[in-house]
Amino acid sequence: MPRTPFLPHLGARVMPVLLVVLAAVIFVLDTITNFEIAVAVLYVAIVLIAVQHLGRRRVVMVAAGCMALTVLSFALTRTGSVTSGLINCAISLVAIGVTTYLALRAAAAEAAAREAQTQLAHITRVTMLGELMASIAHELNQPLTAIVLNGNATLRWLAARPANPDEAGKAAQRIVRDAERATDLIKRLRGLTRRAANKAIWLDVNQVVADTLTLVQHEAVRNNIALRTELDDDLPLLQADPVQIQQVVLNLALNAFEAVVGGKERDVTLTTGPGKPGEIIVAVSDSGRGLDSVQPDRIFDAFYTTKPEGLGMGLAISRSIVESHGGRIWAEPAMPRGASFFFSLPTGRTKARGSGQ
């Protein structure tokens, strides 16, 4: 299960205060109770909370502080048997130490797993695309080749002396037939995307955004990007394919990352909110290089890219997904700098949600 809070700013400010208050309470309890009661074991809770929110070094510092407090309250406690006090003190110290060690290891493993997942998401996206493109290219190539050859043949039969209208006619008929074959192929592709969109379920768009964040959180941290969310809690559910919507958010988020990396201000904000009546809007805004150097009417085209290693398919696929869900996708310059990408999704026949209507 992913850990819940995506509020690093709130967390960074409130968490130390919370930990200090908790530590003070445990310290006081530990000191005023007699030696037989091992209140100090509760410091384990502080370590566990700290692991969720702080870096490795800080966690070790917190654990060391807890150990120091344990020893201090042993020195200050006046009531009870000193022997059991010593034993309890030792047990508490060991408990804090072991917990810290295990919790840090678990956190490291989880981080590694998450990174692997992000990479996997990248790779799957790229290889799936690559394979899809290759097989479509091959399938379309056959009728196209036949059309070109038949066209050449038609011209040659007509230019022959004497002309051969019979053969020319047959070749022209084949052109029509092969063009229909290509058209059928494209129709089938459309059907494929439509069918995929049929895997729609009732979903909470905030949940999709949160799921995507788990995938990219690590990438953001590694690139020093301040990733923020402004999620509207009062949005109705909507019917959509969660995997596809997640792919759109992922594409927009990765583009935003790529736009801010290299700059000084590295802010990326994911916002959800209501749009026109019956519509939800998801926005991904960044403080990156903006849209000045791109052709805004072309960025959603397949293979349009300004990146040396770019594929130029992210936005094209996003658009086809959003449109197959009955929504729209567009980009605007952000203030004071950067770009914002928006997409809307219709809520259609909305279902009342929890406390709401």
Add this chain to the structure above:
Amino acid sequence: MSGLASSDSGQIVFVIDDDPAILEALDSLLRSVGLDVSCFGSVAAFLDAPRPDIPSCLVLDVRLPGKSGMDFQKELAGSQAPLPVIIMTGHGDIAMSVQAMKAGAIDFLPKPFREQDLLDAIAAALDKDRSRRAHMAELDALRARLATLSDGERDVVAQVVLGRLNKQIAGDLGVSEITVKVRRARAMRKMQAGSLPELVKMIDRLAAESSARGH
């Protein structure tokens, strides 16, 4: 235009592709420039059909059911009568084209290709097969002429080719120098060699050919 001799039925283009639409189109296009064409849906079908003994070439799709075009091309290149091959591919990747060219393909055409590229490649392939055939025919003729030499004439020719003098040859074979001269003159007439160097060249070619076959 293509530069191909029109309605010269003395040559034929074979085409192998598993896509009937491509076969029909190629058949029509090649006939429209006056070539004789014979189309097949697979390597097996091509091998089953009788092949006329005239200048020919093969236009081959890489991706085929059963034996792949690439494998078949290599097989052909290693055979007694190598048929010039033009490779077509639906997904022209560089590695494959390098492989095809190394195996001796005349050309490598990624679909869809320009008709002129195909016609040029076919012209080159037929030329190549025609000159190979001419070469083979010449060798056959030489071999036939060589067969008309008597044993004595053949012995003399064998020594002459080694660059030995009439006197030495006479001594070795135990005949007079006159006899050697007479046999040599008769051998040159039968072989239709205008000069001694020409005779030497003919024998060299036959020797090179038979040692190439020995492999």
